[in-house]
Amino acid sequence: MSLLEDLLEEVSSAKTTIKRKSALNKVKLMMTLFDKEMLSLGELVQDVGLSFPTMNNLILDLHQRKLLVPKEKGESIGGRKPVLYQLNDGVFNVLCVEVERFALHLVVMDNNNNILFGRKSYPFEISTNNGDIEDLIQVIKQYYEDFGIDERNISAIGLSMPGLINYKLGTNQTFYNKNSFNISEYLQKKLGKHVAVINDVKGAALSELAYGAAQNRENVLVILMDWGIGLGVIIDGKVYMGNEGFAGEMGHMAFVEEGELCYCGKRGCLETIASGIFLVNQARQDIERGEPTLLKNLPNLADLQPQHIIQVANQGDQYAIDLIANLGYNLGKAISLLIQILNPESVVLSGKFAKAGSLITIPIQQSLNKYTMNAIRQKCEIHLSSLDENGYAQGLVRYTVVDYFKSNLDVLNMNN
Amino acid sequence: MSLLEDLLEEVSSAKTTIKRKSALNKVKLMMTLFDKEMLSLGELVQDVGLSFPTMNNLILDLHQRKLLVPKEKGESIGGRKPVLYQLNDGVFNVLCVEVERFALHLVVMDNNNNILFGRKSYPFEISTNNGDIEDLIQVIKQYYEDFGIDERNISAIGLSMPGLINYKLGTNQTFYNKNSFNISEYLQKKLGKHVAVINDVKGAALSELAYGAAQNRENVLVILMDWGIGLGVIIDGKVYMGNEGFAGEMGHMAFVEEGELCYCGKRGCLETIASGIFLVNQARQDIERGEPTLLKNLPNLADLQPQHIIQVANQGDQYAIDLIANLGYNLGKAISLLIQILNPESVVLSGKFAKAGSLITIPIQQSLNKYTMNAIRQKCEIHLSSLDENGYAQGLVRYTVVDYFKSNLDVLNMNN
DNA sequence: GGACTTGATTAAAATTTTTAGTAAAGTTTT
DNA sequence: AAAACTTTACTAAAAATTTTAATCAAGTCC
Numbered sequence: 001m002s003l004l005e006d007l008l009e010e011v012s013s014a015k016t017t018i019k020r021k022s023a024l025n026k027v028k029l030m031m032t033l034f035d036k037e038m039l040s041l042g043e044l045v046q047d048v049g050l051s052f053p054t055m056n057n058l059i060l061d062l063h064q065r066k067l068l069v070p071k072e073k074g075e076s077i078g079g080r081k082p083v084l085y086q087l088n089d090g091v092f093n094v095l096c097v098e099v100e101r102f103a104l105h106l107v108v109m110d111n112n113n114n115i116l117f118g119r120k121s122y123p124f125e126i127s128t129n130n131g132d133i134e135d136l137i138q139v140i141k142q143y144y145e146d147f148g149i150d151e152r153n154i155s156a157i158g159l160s161m162p163g164l165i166n167y168k169l170g171t172n173q174t175f176y177n178k179n180s181f182n183i184s185e186y187l188q189k190k191l192g193k194h195v196a197v198i199n200d201v202k203g204a205a206l207s208e209l210a211y212g213a214a215q216n217r218e219n220v221l222v223i224l225m226d227w228g229i230g231l232g233v234i235i236d237g238k239v240y241m242g243n244e245g246f247a248g249e250m251g252h253m254a255f256v257e258e259g260e261l262c263y264c265g266k267r268g269c270l271e272t273i274a275s276g277i278f279l280v281n282q283a284r285q286d287i288e289r290g291e292p293t294l295l296k297n298l299p300n301l302a303d304l305q306p307q308h309i310i311q312v313a314n315q316g317d318q319y320a321i322d323l324i325a326n327l328g329y330n331l332g333k334a335i336s337l338l339i340q341i342l343n344p345e346s347v348v349l350s351g352k353f354a355k356a357g358s359l360i361t362i363p364i365q366q367s368l369n370k371y372t373m374n375a376i377r378q379k380c381e382i383h384l385s386s387l388d389e390n391g392y393a394q395g396l397v398r399y400t401v402v403d404y405f406k407s408n409l410d411v412l413n414m415n416n
Numbered sequence: 417m418s419l420l421e422d423l424l425e426e427v428s429s430a431k432t433t434i435k436r437k438s439a440l441n442k443v444k445l446m447m448t449l450f451d452k453e454m455l456s457l458g459e460l461v462q463d464v465g466l467s468f469p470t471m472n473n474l475i476l477d478l479h480q481r482k483l484l485v486p487k488e489k490g491e492s493i494g495g496r497k498p499v500l501y502q503l504n505d506g507v508f509n510v511l512c513v514e515v516e517r518f519a520l521h522l523v524v525m526d527n528n529n530n531i532l533f534g535r536k537s538y539p540f541e542i543s544t545n546n547g548d549i550e551d552l553i554q555v556i557k558q559y560y561e562d563f564g565i566d567e568r569n570i571s572a573i574g575l576s577m578p579g580l581i582n583y584k585l586g587t588n589q590t591f592y593n594k595n596s597f598n599i600s601e602y603l604q605k606k607l608g609k610h611v612a613v614i615n616d617v618k619g620a621a622l623s624e625l626a627y628g629a630a631q632n633r634e635n636v637l638v639i640l641m642d643w644g645i646g647l648g649v650i651i652d653g654k655v656y657m658g659n660e661g662f663a664g665e666m667g668h669m670a671f672v673e674e675g676e677l678c679y680c681g682k683r684g685c686l687e688t689i690a691s692g693i694f695l696v697n698q699a700r701q702d703i704e705r706g707e708p709t710l711l712k713n714l715p716n717l718a719d720l721q722p723q724h725i726i727q728v729a730n731q732g733d734q735y736a737i738d739l740i741a742n743l744g745y746n747l748g749k750a751i752s753l754l755i756q757i758l759n760p761e762s763v764v765l766s767g768k769f770a771k772a773g774s775l776i777t778i779p780i781q782q783s784l785n786k787y788t789m790n791a792i793r794q795k796c797e798i799h800l801s802s803l804d805e806n807g808y809a810q811g812l813v814r815y816t817v818v819d820y821f822k823s824n825l826d827v828l829n830m831n832n
Numbered sequence: 833g834g835a836c837t838t839g840a841t842t843a844a845a846a847t848t849t850t851t852a853g854t855a856a857a858g859t860t861t862t
Numbered sequence: 863a864a865a866a867c868t869t870t871a872c873t874a875a876a877a878a879t880t881t882t883a884a885t886c887a888a889g890t891c892c
Contacts, residue, residue, distance in 0.1 A: 018850065018878070041840075051880045056841075079838020080888040164791050173791050219659045231757065235651055242759025243635045246792045253756050254749065254787040264789060333670065337753060340669045341647065343658025371670040373680060375580050375589050376662045434847070434881065458870075467849045472872075495869020496857040 002155060003067050004030070004091055008408055025050060026058050031405050033068060033087050034111060040074055040082035059085060067091055087111050092155045094400045095193075096393045097140065098200070099126055099161035101227060104136070105389070106143045108154065111401060113394050117147045126161065126175050133176055133183070137190055156194040157187065158400030160203040160392075162228075167245035170197060196403035198396070200224075201248055204350055205232020205239045207395025213348045213383040220346045221338055222385075223250075225353035225360070227276040227306065229331065233342070251275065253334060274330040276306035276352065279323055283309060286319070293319035310356045324356050325363040332367020339372050339380055350385030357384065418571060419483050420446070420507055424824055441466060442474050447821050449484060449503050450527060456490055456498035475501060483507055503527050508571045510816045511609075512809045513556065514616070515542055515577035517643060520552070521805070522559045524570065527817060529810050533563040542577065542591050549592055549599070553606055572610040573603065574816030576619040576808075578644075583661035586613060612819035614812070616640075617664055620766055621648020621655045623811025629764040629799040636762045637754055638801075639666075641769035641776070643692040643722065645747065649758070667691065669750060690746035692722035692768065695739055699725060702735070709735035726772045740772050741779040748783020755788050755796055766801030773800065 007026055014020035025048065032047045033039060039047065045055050062068045069088050073081040092111040097104065104124035108117040122139045144151060163174030170182040184195040198206075205222040208214040214222060218237050224230035231250035233240040240247050251271040252264050259268025272278060284304060287296055294312040298304060313320035335347060353360050361382055368377055423442055430436035441464065448463045449455060455463065461471045478484045485504050489497040508527040513520065520540035524533040538555045560567060579590030586598040600611040614622075621638040624630040630638060634653050640646035647666035649656040656663050667687040668680050675684025688694060700720060703712055710728040714720060729736035751763060769776050777798055784793055 016850085021849095022878095042838095052840085053842085054879060076889055077838070078836085078890055080840080080890095082839060164789075233757070235656060240651060240758075242792075243761040244759060244792075244795065246759040246789075247757065249756050249759070249789060249792060252789050253753050266787070266789070337669050338757060340665050341649070341663065341754065341757070342656075343660060343662040343665070345659040371682070373580075373662075373665060373668050373682070376658075376660075376665060379660065432846095432881080437880095438847095456870085468871085469873085470848060492858055493869075494859055494867080496859095496871080498870060 002091075003065060003088075004155065006065070007067065022058070025054075026062060027405070027409065029055075029058055029062065030067065030087065030091075031402075033085060034092075034401055034405075038071060038084045038086045040084055042082060044085070089114055090116075092401055092404070093153055094397045095140070095143075095154050095157045096396045096400075097136070097157060097159045098203075098393065098396065099124070099136075099159065100200075101126070101162070104139050106140070107390075107393050108147075108149065109393060109397050111397070113390075113397065115390070116153075117143075117149055119389065119393070120146065133181075133186065137187070140191065151192070154193055156196065156400050156404045157191060158396040159183070159187070159195060159197045160200045160396050161197070162200050164246050164249070165197060165199045167198070167241055169244075172197070194400075194404050194407065196400040198399050199245065199248075201230030201232050202239050202241065202245075203395050203399060204230070204392055205234055205248075205395075206399055207387055207392050208232070208348050208350065208385060209234055209237070209239065209395075210398050211391055211394055212350075212387045213385055214346065217346055219342065219344045220348060221335070221342065221344045222348045222350060223331070223335065225276070225327075225331070225349065225351040228271055229275050229334075230351075231338070234344075235342075250334065250338070253337075255330075255334065270330070270334050274327050274334065279306060279309055279327055280304050283320075283323060291319055293317055295320065306352050307355075310353060313356055313359050321359055324353070324359050327353070328360045328363030329367050331360075332364035333371055335364065336368055336371035339368065339376060343376050344380055346381045346383055348383045348385055350387065354385050418507075419481060419504075420571065422481070423483065438474070441470075442478060443821070443825065445471075445474055445478065446483065446503065446507075447818075449501060450508075450817055450821075454487060454500045454502045456500055458498060460501070505530055506532075508817055508820070509569055510813045511556070511559075511570050511573045512812045512816075513552075513573060513575045514808070514812065515540070515552075515575065516616075517542070517578070520555050522556070523806075523809050524563075524565065525809060525813050527813070529806075529813065531806070532569075533565055535805065535809070536562065549597075549602065553603070556607065567608070570609055572612065572816050572820045573607060574812040574819075575599070575603070575611060575613045576616045576812050577613070578616050580662050580665070581613060581615045583614070583657055585660075588613070610816075610820050610823065612816040614815050615661065615664075617646030617648050618655050618657065618661075619811050619815060620646070620808055621650055621811075622815055623803055623808050624648070624764050624766065624801060625650055625653070625655065625811075626814050627807050627810055628766075628803045629801055630762065633762055635758065635760045636764060637751070637758065637760045638764045638766060639747070639751065641692070641743075641747065641765065641767040644687055645691050645750075646767075647754070650760075651758075666750065666754070669753075671746075671750065686746070686750050690743050690750065695722060695725055695743055696720050699736075699739060707735055709733055711736065722768050723771075726769060729772055729775050737775055740769070740775050743769070744776045744779030745783050747776075748780035749787055751780065752784055752787035755784065755792060759792050760796060762797045762799055764799045764801055766803070770801050 011020060011023040011027060014023050028048050029044060041055060045052055066088050068085050070083045071086040072084055074084050089112050090110045093116060094109055096107050096109060102125060104122045105119060107115060107119040109115055120143060124139060163172040165172050169180065170184040171180050172183055176183055184197045187195040201224045204224050208222050214220040214234055220234040222232035229251040231248035233248055252269040254268055255270040256268030256273055260272040261267055262269035262272050283295055284301060287301065294315060294317040295308060298308060309320050309323060313324050365382060427436060427439040427443060430439050444464050445460060457471060461468055482504055484501050486499045487502040488500055490500050505528050506526045509532060510525055512523050512525060518541060520538045521535060523531060523535040525531055536559060540555060579588040581588050585596065586600040587596050588599055592599055600613045603611040617640045620640050624638050630636040630650055636650040638648035645667040647664035649664050668685040670684055671686040672684030672689055676688040677683055678685035678688050699711055700717060703717060710731060710733040711724060714724060725736050725739060729740050781798060
């Protein structure tokens, strides 16, 4: 049993409500500390809502149990520097499982974003026709074996995947949708750990919010430009899920009247004219027609991927630059609609195409200038994401820990 | 000095922090009671976060001061019926000022939505070229005089108006925008009352949330279909303002490529092909071309208004029905984009065109079926607003009271 | 270096929350 | 219709926490 589980046990086994309240306050302290990463005694008093003496005692107790540690000293504001407390390393270890179109990436991180077991990718295909979830379990077991991981050291599992994920039901209505199959419940049973499932784009938005370009902002649009186009909506400093968890399905906005057929069944979705898929298809056709471009030198045209286009564009390839500019222009038009509706303070561009830098941002900006009202656009800043792959895993850790606390406190009935 | 002001005075004049805390808790109690309208002692204990004995004492005190009253008994759930408390009538009286395109409507209501002085409309024009705010003040003074109102009985003023209202700066960037003129501050100085300013559409959304079709819902889109097209976004049970207060400018979404010039300066805005303005213009042209329609019988074609079109459509006029259907279809296309992005649980259709009933809802539904993903639309209900003009004023009262408390507690520094 | 801040810690006083018990006012069962 | 059970209302003593105050420690700023 982990240190944290001890604490939760203390809540449920408390004999008087007073002991229970004290134990709950310790949990609350831990949650606050995880949320804000590092706080002084005074800040904890404010955030948790207890007095100095009481908070002092709680901290003393949790320090003795090695759940938290005094880490460093904060900035002085004219007097003695405050001691900043932090959760101890390894209090909560998350196995991050990131499902991509053609791969699975795994890594184990603790609550302080220390990497305990390195990132490793496995080939994996998530099929639209209700693929077998057992494949996923097999890869996880393989990963445990590859790194010699003792399962008891894992506190919970965070799973990020594409698709329409109903966060209330735990289902993925795009993949694994047989009989409204509850993914997290099933994996929880099979792997014996709490499993938090989140849509990949919302995970990315969370990462930007916690560690990236959306830090300390309230209302932000995070655009994920990859094979598809995704949107994470941040409102009031939180990732907005929508009623069922389907918010942000920007790629399937109706965009072209009587346009191309999309794989979703509708016609003229944004993704049919602005996405990695579209660009790759377009490039293949154009190359076959003899378009002069560095992309021709690729050994295998069937293997053409968005990053290749970005790469040659960054080398100055005019064709690729035009291709990306066109993507930016159309994407910008769609983003205009979003800005007009949501009046965000900032738009963060992330995903593989963010690597194209100004080659993509300038066409987007141009579109925004044309298609949004002056007053609404004026103060809206456009930022490029600066997160690496670990940054995204950190967002997943964040979601998993919060989800774990939440599901436990629901059971413990926090409101007393 | 009003009863409520006495209470706020008690907070700021408290000598020890402990007296201050107690006074603040009384304010908190009043706010909670206003917010939830009617609560039992037990519910208040839960919502405000105090113990039974303490809450009992606070209630006793406020009851003696006539700030609250035991109103009726609640439903029994197997035992003694709880006494429900409510704010007393007349504790807070709001002068509601609703600015429309060509009229000003005024009414005075108290915190319990009792009408103290009847609704009266005055001719008024709000010009885009920085009209004179003194006109507004004159109308208010006229209203006071018409009803013989003693200003001391008015606690605050709620002003709802169209335009891009920056709720942080108190400016209206569409009207009265000379030197970033702070409307609420100016009126406050001139009229000696706290003035809360809100955009008309957001006010309507608030009304739907508190008293209308959006009641007890979390994520709702309120579409106001009138001369223009407005959108109120409700997220997590709150009206979402956007970073500056400009969220919901749906009428100026770029909708038609290279379309008609809109008065906002852009081309092809939604309002250029789907709005009351467009319908009236279209009808005028068609009638002149000899289109057979009941609208011909109108005495003065220059006076044609949306309600006339709705009226004859409800009488069975085929031309008007087609006109409205076309509006619904295009509007539905725009709403599709919103649903796809925000995954709301419900869409509320309000404004004058809501009176067209199924003549407008069915075309909208048809559009939604065509342009949204199945999974996202499936559980999204479409409702017609059922609020009357007083319903909208009630929403304004709500906003004003909350704004009043908030601005006072900011001053009093609630967080202690 | 000295005056002035702010932070940490401790102890007594004030206040609130728990806890417990009783009465009142309902509902449901027998 | 009476008995048994629930929930609300209210009161009072015990337990715990928050205020308040005081002291020392550790910085900043002039």
